[in-house]
Amino acid sequence: xxxxxxxxxxxxxxxxxxxxxxxxxxxxxxxxxxxxxxxxxxxxxxxxxxxxxxxxxxxxxxxxxxxxxxxxxxxxxxxxxxxxxxxxxxxxxxxxxxxxxxxxxxxxxxxxxxxxxxxxxxxxxxxxxxxxxxxxxxxxxxxxxxxxxxxxxxxxxxxxxxxxxxxxxxxxxxxxxxxxxxxxxxxxxxxxxxxxxxxxxxxxxxxxxxxxxxxxxxxxxxxxxxxxxxxxxxxxxxxxxxxxxxxxxxxxxxxxxxxxxxxxxxxxxxxxxxxxxxxxxxxxxxxxxxxxxxxxxxxxxxxxxxxxxxxxxxxxxxxxxxxxxxxxxxxxxxxxxxxxxxxxxxxxxxxxxxxxxxxxxxxxxxxxxxxxxxxxxxxxxxxxxxxxxxx
Ligand code: FEO
Numbered sequence: 001x002x003x004x005x006x007x008x009x010x011x012x013x014x015x016x017x018x019x020x021x022x023x024x025x026x027x028x029x030x031x032x033x034x035x036x037x038x039x040x041x042x043x044x045x046x047x048x049x050x051x052x053x054x055x056x057x058x059x060x061x062x063x064x065x066x067x068x069x070x071x072x073x074x075x076x077x078x079x080x081x082x083x084x085x086x087x088x089x090x091x092x093x094x095x096x097x098x099x100x101x102x103x104x105x106x107x108x109x110x111x112x113x114x115x116x117x118x119x120x121x122x123x124x125x126x127x128x129x130x131x132x133x134x135x136x137x138x139x140x141x142x143x144x145x146x147x148x149x150x151x152x153x154x155x156x157x158x159x160x161x162x163x164x165x166x167x168x169x170x171x172x173x174x175x176x177x178x179x180x181x182x183x184x185x186x187x188x189x190x191x192x193x194x195x196x197x198x199x200x201x202x203x204x205x206x207x208x209x210x211x212x213x214x215x216x217x218x219x220x221x222x223x224x225x226x227x228x229x230x231x232x233x234x235x236x237x238x239x240x241x242x243x244x245x246x247x248x249x250x251x252x253x254x255x256x257x258x259x260x261x262x263x264x265x266x267x268x269x270x271x272x273x274x275x276x277x278x279x280x281x282x283x284x285x286x287x288x289x290x291x292x293x294x295x296x297x298x299x300x301x302x303x304x305x306x307x308x309x310x311x312x313x314x315x316x317x318x319x320x321x322x323x324x325x326x327x328x329x330x331x332x333x334x335x336x337x338x339x340x341x342x343x344x345x346x347x348x349x350x351x352x353x354x355x356x357x358x359x360x361x362x363x364x365x366x367x368x369x370x371x372x373x374x375x376x377x378x379x380x381x382x383x384x385x386x387x388x389x390x391x
Contacts, residue, residue: 045135
């Protein structure tokens with residue numbers, strides 16, 4: 001019989017999830033340079049056994065194999081569904097079919113478990129915030145955490161061992177490693193994950209982190225990425241990111257067709273840097289969306305370099321401006337640089353998109369063709385105005 005490596009992350013708590021080393025994109029939107037993991041935890045109590053979250057498509061046999069390696073599957077009593085999204089819920093159907101487990105979920109989660117994963121109604125138990133489940137020597141407390149990351153989401157807290165099973169909250173897309181020190185560059189991966197999944201929901205994150213702050217924690221075990229044996233660092237980052245703390249940092253996104261926009265962008269970047277602003281430059285043609293999203297978490301300004309195409313904003317810029325609007329970063333200021341050949345129009349569109357995202361437009365320059373001496377001065381002036389605002 002196939003044998004699996006199953007880390008015991010704490011006494012009688014086993015990581016039985018799956019690692020997807022080959023997945024390259026999430027939500028058909030965000031690149032995954034280091035794959036991802038779908039973490040699931042088997043908690044063995046003296047009286048009952050519980051599984052917290054399951055795994056995504058293609059890993060159903062793996063999780064059943066791991067459960068069977070640890071216990072007789074007929075002895076799995078409880079399946080805790082912190083979140084119904086298919087990356088954590090797809091294996092629910094297989095697990096329910098091969099065990100007698102009762103599924104525990106919030107009220108919204110219960111209907112999603114039935115609709116998305118075919119969970120039978122008579123085997124679902126609806127829980128409320130603060131409800132507890134006694135496994136014998138291990139007590140699970142359920143903490144409703146709506147919109148982290150869907151409306152039905154909750155956390156599960158193991159009282160005796162002070163472990164928070166937070167599902168998407170505190171997650172990172174990385175297949176490698178079990179604990180935080182196993183993962184190089186984890187801060188960057190966790191920040192990128194936050195930007196894509198949690199940043200658009202910061203108002204709910206504020207409520208969620210307050211609930212986490214009230215807990216005594218020895219460990220955070222999310223459902224993507226490594227387990228945190230020392231939660232202080234990731235908690236500190238989350239408090240900053242959720243608060244929307246920004247730096248004197250500008251994200252510059254641009255595309256260029258005949259280099260005129262790029263020349264404008266170069267003048268802007270060098271001026272900003274001279275003024276002490278940290279600049280992160282993305283030519284959208286080559287940019288990795290995960291890195292751009294990560295930089296949006298703590299940038300105070302965005303500079304958009306956009307050529308005009310057929311009297312319109314370049315479509316790649318339009319796409320990225322809409323993406324930024326969806327992610328709702330705490331950016332406060334914007335500047336727009338545009339080069340056009342024979343017709344204007346792009347700046348007006350860019351300004352409208354930025355204003356609808358409630359970002360103050362400090363200035364917008366339209367240049368016919370390449371920037372000449374007067375244009376260079378205007379760009380340097382705009383960089384100065386933006387730098388003053390960002391100070
Ligand atoms: Fe990892 Fe919202 O699912």
